[in-house]
Amino acid sequence: MSARGSGAAAVEVDVAIVGGGLVGASLVAALGASGLKVALIEGVAADAARQPSFDDRTTALGNGSRRIFESLGLWDAIGPSSAPIRHIHVSDAGRYGFARLDAQALELDAFGFVVTNRVLGGALRTRLAALPALESRMPARCTAVTVHEDCVELHTDPGGLPLRARLAVAADGAGSQLRAAAGLAASEEDYGQVAVVAHVLASQPAEGTAYERFTPQGPFALLPMVGGAWGVVWTLAPADAQRVLALSDAQYLAALQQDFGWRAGRFLRVGARSAYPLKLVRAAQVTGQRVALVGNAAQGLHPVAGQGFNLGLRDAATLAELLIASRGDGTAVADPGAPALLADYAARRASDRDGMVRFTDGLVKLFGDQRPGVPWMRDLGLLMFDLSPTAKRALSRLSWGFGERPPRLAQGSSRVVGP
Ligand SMILES: Cc1cc2nc3c(=O)[nH]c(=O)nc-3n(C[C@H](O)[C@H](O)[C@H](O)COP(=O)(O)OP(=O)(O)OC[C@H]3O[C@@H](n4cnc5c(N)ncnc54)[C@H](O)[C@@H]3O)c2cc1C
Numbered sequence: 001m002s003a004r005g006s007g008a009a010a011v012e013v014d015v016a017i018v019g020g021g022l023v024g025a026s027l028v029a030a031l032g033a034s035g036l037k038v039a040l041i042e043g044v045a046a047d048a049a050r051q052p053s054f055d056d057r058t059t060a061l062g063n064g065s066r067r068i069f070e071s072l073g074l075w076d077a078i079g080p081s082s083a084p085i086r087h088i089h090v091s092d093a094g095r096y097g098f099a100r101l102d103a104q105a106l107e108l109d110a111f112g113f114v115v116t117n118r119v120l121g122g123a124l125r126t127r128l129a130a131l132p133a134l135e136s137r138m139p140a141r142c143t144a145v146t147v148h149e150d151c152v153e154l155h156t157d158p159g160g161l162p163l164r165a166r167l168a169v170a171a172d173g174a175g176s177q178l179r180a181a182a183g184l185a186a187s188e189e190d191y192g193q194v195a196v197v198a199h200v201l202a203s204q205p206a207e208g209t210a211y212e213r214f215t216p217q218g219p220f221a222l223l224p225m226v227g228g229a230w231g232v233v234w235t236l237a238p239a240d241a242q243r244v245l246a247l248s249d250a251q252y253l254a255a256l257q258q259d260f261g262w263r264a265g266r267f268l269r270v271g272a273r274s275a276y277p278l279k280l281v282r283a284a285q286v287t288g289q290r291v292a293l294v295g296n297a298a299q300g301l302h303p304v305a306g307q308g309f310n311l312g313l314r315d316a317a318t319l320a321e322l323l324i325a326s327r328g329d330g331t332a333v334a335d336p337g338a339p340a341l342l343a344d345y346a347a348r349r350a351s352d353r354d355g356m357v358r359f360t361d362g363l364v365k366l367f368g369d370q371r372p373g374v375p376w377m378r379d380l381g382l383l384m385f386d387l388s389p390t391a392k393r394a395l396s397r398l399s400w401g402f403g404e405r406p407p408r409l410a411q412g413s414s415r416v417v418g419p
Contacts, residue, residue, distance in 0.1 A: 009161055013039040013135055014336045015323065016154055016165035018142045018178045020046065022059075022117060023295025023312035024171030025124035029072050030320035030409065032131050035327065036336065039135035039163050041142045041156055046125040056272065057197050058223050058231030059120060060085065060112045060210070060306035062399035064410040068317050069123075071409040077123035083224040084110035086208035089263075090382065092367065093215040097379030099386040106389075106396050110208075112306070114223045114231060135163070142172070145181035151337075152290045167337035169319065170293045174281040174300035182291040186283040191302055191364060193218040194241035196234045198273045199225065200256065203265030206230045211263060212304075214367035218278075219304045222264060230264060232256065233303060241275055278302050280361055286353070287346045290337035292319055299353055301360045310401070311356045317407035318348050348405065355402025 015031065017024050020042030031038050061069070061082065069075045084103075088111060091098040103110050128134060137156050144155040145168065152168035170178035179186060195218075205228030213220045218235030225231050234256070236244060247255060253267040260267075281300035286293045295312030326334040326341050335341070366378065385391050400406050 010153065010164040011039070011135060011161050013037045013163055013165045015039070015167045015169060016041065016152065016163050017169045017171050018154065019170065019172035019176075019295075019297065020128070020138060021171065021173060021295070022120055022124070022309055023316050024169070025121070025128060026068075026072075026313055027169060027171060027294060027316035027320060028131070028134065029074065029124055029127045030068075030316055031323065032072075032127065032134075034320070034324045036323060037133065037135070038131075039165065040128070040138060041140055041154065041163070042138040043141040045139045046121070046128070055117050055274065056199065057117045057274075057276075058114050058199075058225060058233075059117055059309050060114050060223060062112045062307075062310045062401075063108070063110070064400040064406060065310045065313050066113055067412050068313055068407070068409045071412060072127075074123050074127060077126065078115055078119060079113070081119040081226050082113035082115040083206065083226045084208055085112045085114060085210045085224060086110050088210050088212065090212045091214070092375065092378055092382060093213050093220070093259075095375055095379050097375075097382035099382045101392055101396070103396075106393055108396060111210075111396060112399060114210075114225055116225075116231075137163075142178065145178055147182060147289050147291065149289075165337075166290065166335055167323075168291050170291060170297040171295050171316075172297055174279070174296040176283075176293065176297035178291065179283060179293055179297050182288040184283055184285055184288045184291070184293065186281055188282075189280045191218070191278040191280065192237065193235045193278045193302075193364075194238050195276045195278055195303060196232075196236060196241050196244050196273055197276065198232050198234075198252075199271040200230045200232050200253075200267055201228070201269040202230055202267050204263075206264070211260075213260065215259070216368065216370055218364070219367065220260065221306075222260065223306075234259070235278065235304075238277070245273055245275055276303075280357070282357060285346065286315075286349055287342040290342075292342060292345055294319060298349075299357055301356065302364045304363050305360050305398070307356050307360055307398070310399075311352065314352060314401050314403070314407055314410065315349055317409040319345055321408050322348070348403065352401040352403035359398070359402075 014036040016039040088101040140156040154163045206224030211222040221233040223231040294315040301308040
C-alpha cells in the first residue's frame with residue numbers, strides 16, 4: 001500500500017474502528033472474514049471488569065439482532081444465556097390503561113431475547129481474539145485524529161506508529177471524540193432522568209414475561225433473565241435515583257415492591273445497582289470525509305423500548321455489508337472511504353434512525369405528559385391498542401427496525417461475512 005496523508009511512517013489499514021464496545025466489536029466481527037485490513041482502538045482492556053459497554057446491564061435483543069448474530073456464527077455463544085420474551089405487559093402506573101402482547105398470538109417464537117451485556121461482550125471478545133489479522137490496540141485511547149483527503153491518521157496512547165486508515169469508523173459512544181474531530185455536529189437533549197439498573201430475585205421466577213410500567217418519573221421495566229432472575233431498569237428523577245442508589249438492599253427491595261407491586265411476587269434479593277443518566281444524542285449526519293458513525297456515536301437513545309443497541313447493530317451490519325460488497329470479487333481495488341459508499345450508508349440508515357429516534361423520544365414524552373386530559377387519552381390509546389391485533393403486529397415488526405431494507409445479515413445471509 002502506498003504512503004498517504006502526512007507521509008510519515010504509519011501502519012496502513014483499510015478501516016480503523018475507534019471504540020470496541022458492543023457496536024464497534026460487532027462491526028469488527030462482521031468484517032472478520034472480509035479480507036479488509038481492520039484496526040480496532042479501544043480504551044479499556046476487553047476483559048477488564050470495568051469495560052463500560054460489557055457491564056451487567058441487560059439488553060433485549062430483537063429478532064433482527066438475533067438473526068445478525070446467527071449469521072455471524074455468534075448465537076450459539078449468546079443464545080443459551082438469553083431469556084426469550086414471550087409476553088409483554090404495558091401499563092400506565094396508577095391508572096387503568098394497559099396492553100398485553102403475546103408472541104404466540106402473533107405467530108412469533110418470541111419478541112426478543114434478554115441477555116447481559118457481559119455475555120454479549122464475552123462472545124464478541126472471543127471472536128475478536130480469533131482474528132489474527134486484526135490490528136488490535138487495546139487498551140489504547142485514540143488521542144488525535146487528522147482527516148486528509150485520502151486517509152485518516154489516528155494517534156493512540158499508548159503510542160506506537162500512528163494508524164493511517166482509508167475509512168475511520170466512530171464507535172466511541174455518545175460523547176464520540178472522533179465525531180467531533182471529523183467536524184460532525186450532534187444535538188443533545190437531557191431527559192432529566194436516571195436509569196437505576198439491578199438484577200433481582202423474586203418469589204415468582206421470571207418466565208418469559210416483560211413488564212413495562214410508565215410512571216410520571218419515567219418508565220420502569222422488569223425483564224426476564226435466564227435462570228429466573230429479573231433485570232430491573234427503574235427510571236427516576238436524578239435526586240430520587242441518588243436516594244435509591246444509597247438505600248440498603250432491604251430498603252431497595254421494599255421500595256421496589258411498593259412502586260412495582262406484586263406481579264412478580266415478593267422481591268427477595270438484589271445484586272449491585274448502577275446508574276445511567278439518560279439523554280438523546282443525535283448526530284446531524286452519520287458520515288463525513290472518510291468517517292462513518294455507528295451505534296451511540298451516531299445516536300444515543302432513551303432505553304424505554306430497548307432499541308439503542310439493536311439500532312447500532314443494524315448500523316454495523318449495514319456498513320459491513322457495503323464495505324464487503326464494494327470489494328466485489330476481491331480483485332478490484334475498492335476504496336472503503338469513497339464518498340459514494342458513505343452516501344449509500346447514510347441513505348440506507350436514514351429511515352431506521354429517524355423512525356427509532358422519533359418512536360423512543362415520542363414514547364418518553366407521551367408517557368411523561370401529565371397535562372389534564374393527556375393521561376386519560378393515553379389510557380384509551382392503550383386499551384384500543386390492546387384490542388387491535390393489527391397494531392400489535394405492526395409493533396412486533398420493530399424487531400427488524402424501521403428501514404425498508406434490513407441489512408443482509410439480518411435476513412439470515414452469512415454470505416456477507418465472506419469475500
Ligand atoms: C439502562 C440502559 C438499558 C439499555 N437497554 C437496552 C436494550 O434492552 N436493548 C438495546 O438495544 N439497547 C439498550 N440500551 C442501549 C445500549 O446499551 C447502547 O446503545 C449500546 O451499549 C451502545 O454501544 P456502543 O458500542 O455504540 O457505545 P458504548 O457502549 O458507549 O461503547 C463505546 C466504546 O468506545 C470506547 N471509547 C470511547 N472513546 C474512546 C477513545 N477515544 N479511544 C478508544 N476507545 C474509546 C469506550 O471505552 C467504549 O468501550 C440500554 C442503555 C441503557 C443506558
